[in-house]
Amino acid sequence: MVRVDGNGNSSLICVRGLDKKYQRGSEEIHVLQGLNLNVEKGEFVAFMGPSGSGKTTLLNLLGGVDVPTRGSITVAGDEITHMSRSKLTEWRARHVGFVFQVFNLIPVLTAYQNVELPLLLTKLNKAERKTHVETALGVVGLTDRMHHYPRQLSGGQEQRVAIARAIVSDPTFLLCDEPTGDLDRKSADEIMNLIERLVAEYGKTVLMVTHDPLVAKRAHTTLHLEKGALVEAAGKEVAAS
Amino acid sequence: MKFLPFIFANLFRKKIRTVLTVGSFAVALFLFGLLFVVRGAFTGGVDIAGADRLVTINRTSIIQPLPLSYRDRLLKIPGVKQVTFANWFGGVYQDERNFFPQFAVDTDTMHQMFPELLISDDQWRAFVADREGAVVGENTAKRFGWKIGDRIPIRGTFIPGIWEFNVRAIYHGTRPADDTTQFWFHWKYFDERKPFGKGFVGWYTIRIDNPDRAVEIIKTIDQEFANSPWETKTDTEKAFAAGWVKQFGNIQFLILTIGGVVFFTLLLVTGNTMAIAVRERIGELAVLKAIGYSDGFVLRLILAESLMVAAVGGVLGMFLAKLFTLAGDPTRGLLPFFYLPAGAIAGGIATALAVGIIAGMLPAVSAMRLRVVDALRRV
Numbered sequence: 001m002v003r004v005d006g007n008g009n010s011s012l013i014c015v016r017g018l019d020k021k022y023q024r025g026s027e028e029i030h031v032l033q034g035l036n037l038n039v040e041k042g043e044f045v046a047f048m049g050p051s052g053s054g055k056t057t058l059l060n061l062l063g064g065v066d067v068p069t070r071g072s073i074t075v076a077g078d079e080i081t082h083m084s085r086s087k088l089t090e091w092r093a094r095h096v097g098f099v100f101q102v103f104n105l106i107p108v109l110t111a112y113q114n115v116e117l118p119l120l121l122t123k124l125n126k127a128e129r130k131t132h133v134e135t136a137l138g139v140v141g142l143t144d145r146m147h148h149y150p151r152q153l154s155g156g157q158e159q160r161v162a163i164a165r166a167i168v169s170d171p172t173f174l175l176c177d178e179p180t181g182d183l184d185r186k187s188a189d190e191i192m193n194l195i196e197r198l199v200a201e202y203g204k205t206v207l208m209v210t211h212d213p214l215v216a217k218r219a220h221t222t223l224h225l226e227k228g229a230l231v232e233a234a235g236k237e238v239a240a241s
Numbered sequence: 242m243k244f245l246p247f248i249f250a251n252l253f254r255k256k257i258r259t260v261l262t263v264g265s266f267a268v269a270l271f272l273f274g275l276l277f278v279v280r281g282a283f284t285g286g287v288d289i290a291g292a293d294r295l296v297t298i299n300r301t302s303i304i305q306p307l308p309l310s311y312r313d314r315l316l317k318i319p320g321v322k323q324v325t326f327a328n329w330f331g332g333v334y335q336d337e338r339n340f341f342p343q344f345a346v347d348t349d350t351m352h353q354m355f356p357e358l359l360i361s362d363d364q365w366r367a368f369v370a371d372r373e374g375a376v377v378g379e380n381t382a383k384r385f386g387w388k389i390g391d392r393i394p395i396r397g398t399f400i401p402g403i404w405e406f407n408v409r410a411i412y413h414g415t416r417p418a419d420d421t422t423q424f425w426f427h428w429k430y431f432d433e434r435k436p437f438g439k440g441f442v443g444w445y446t447i448r449i450d451n452p453d454r455a456v457e458i459i460k461t462i463d464q465e466f467a468n469s470p471w472e473t474k475t476d477t478e479k480a481f482a483a484g485w486v487k488q489f490g491n492i493q494f495l496i497l498t499i500g501g502v503v504f505f506t507l508l509l510v511t512g513n514t515m516a517i518a519v520r521e522r523i524g525e526l527a528v529l530k531a532i533g534y535s536d537g538f539v540l541r542l543i544l545a546e547s548l549m550v551a552a553v554g555g556v557l558g559m560f561l562a563k564l565f566t567l568a569g570d571p572t573r574g575l576l577p578f579f580y581l582p583a584g585a586i587a588g589g590i591a592t593a594l595a596v597g598i599i600a601g602m603l604p605a606v607s608a609m610r611l612r613v614v615d616a617l618r619r620v
Contacts, residue, residue: 093533
């Protein structure tokens with residue numbers, strides 16, 4: 001159950017008093033202010049809100065690619081806010097799967113090689129990597145396209161490859177930043193069906209930022225951010241402050 | 242090793258740019274190879290000079306002679322084992338452009354003094370037996386297509402007249418840098434025919450029993466002839482060869498200057514190429530970091546790409562330079578030898594790799610410092 005009231009310390013993701021400020025010239029911008037959040041394993045949470053409300057910043061902080069000004073983030077018992085840059089990099093490799101709006105595949109690598117990238121950091125041998133990559137591509141339904149380059153794939157297929165790359169190392173949770181933002185409605189539906197399957201069949205925990213209410217409706221819970229604070233929570237199992 | 246396909250894929254993302262950068266390295270290294278060959282042609286004699294040989298010339302200048310009578314006095318000096326002598330001839334074969342060094346040599350001692358130059362005993366005996374005989378280095382023989390028994394007319398310059406010689410022997414070097422362009426003939430024949438300066442030689446070459454005593458023996462020799470009409474100046478063969486090279490100017494400085502400019506330009510070209518390559522891939526590098534690749538990995542990735550370009554270009558350039566030298570001396574034998582040693586090839590490739598690392602360092606460090614959040618915002 002997603003909680004935003006500061007209780008529930010045994011959750012998979014536990015955020016307490018999260019602040020993020022940026023300095024722009026002499027001006028100090030508060031992007032996130034005292035945010036609390038608990039996400040349980042296997043939950044699918046959508047974040048909505050106007051531009052500049054702090055959605056992507058929150059995702060970056062949860063993914064360990066940015067550091068908060070104050071507050072703590074604990075994931076599966078690991079407090080990540082005080083980790084060094086190199087420790088955080090190692091932690092990301094083990095725990096986070098990223099899905100971006102613009103896919104961000106490496107254009108000179110095939111679908112297979114793109115999906116294999118996170119596994120090159122592990123001690124798996126070539127045969128083991130092959131099994132994992134084929135499995136991930138099988139989950140997203142692109143086994144027959146594994147030797148295609150990104151330019152030879154449609155936008156929807158590219159995003160499916162990106163999802164395969166995100167899940168291939170079996171991370172603790174997935175962070176999806178506008179995963180359907182660059183896709184037409186049909187492709188967007190396919191991607192959302194896939195994400196729903198990952199949650200329902202494989203028990204993945206997914207945190208997603210979106211502007212699209214139709215996409216957000218597919219999540220278990222939708223949280224709204226405004227001016228850096230969770231102002232309203234909607235969904236089936238939310239205990240809001 | 243598992244990242245090699247990734248490095249190659251990155252290099253081939255802009256094929257023309259990669260080919261041009263590799264080409265820059267290849268051209269620079271080819272030029273470096275040729276510069277090294279030219280330097281070697283001038284200074285090779287210094288490198289291979291015998292440690293136990295001294296050269297004695299007239300104190301005034303090498304073009305001033307020394308009396309033949311000095312030979313016996315030299316042999317009496319403690320530490321001197323062997324003495325030979327020679328004269329410069331400076332004749333012209335057919336055309337002045339067909340230059341090669343000609344020396345009138347002492348047939349009794351020349352062969353023993355330079356055992357590194359190989360001549361078969363039969364040929365040497367034939368040379369000694371023929372007053373008009375000549376010994377030719379294999380490079381000069383090849384250059385003019387001379388064979389044993391050929392009669393060679395040479396026009397004298399400071400001693401006028403046509404001098405005809407019979408090729409009786411061809412000598413070979415034992416080391417790549419041995420000078421095999423020389424032409425030797427009998428000093429006695431030379432001394433008899435010249436209308437002036439009879440009984441004088443151009444210089445003496447002296448073998449000593451212990452190279453460690455060279456300084457002391459040099460001093461003794463020059464003191465022996467001090468205050469005479471023909472005072473001497475003695476040096477080790479190495480110092481003599483180095484002094485000879487200096488007459489052509491500071492070859493080493495020229496080579497270093499040209500080479501330095503070439504490599505500095507290469508550094509700028511490659512550095513710029515790598516900087517562009519990194520700038521184009523900021524989003525990709527950010528994604529790599531986001532999915533768990535460390536800053537150090539990104540640094541090494543960019544350096545590896547830069548090194549790969551340098552290695553391929555460097556090896557190609559040195560290979561072409563070696564091929565060029567194997568095809569023969571384009572000056573048609575003007576240079577005593579035209580040879581690219583293995584050490585120079587290794588040095589060239591090492592320099593190329595160093596340029597690759599330095600050129601890639603700045604872009605690699607900026608890629609390493611890239612913050613994922615900032616980079617993703619730019620995508």
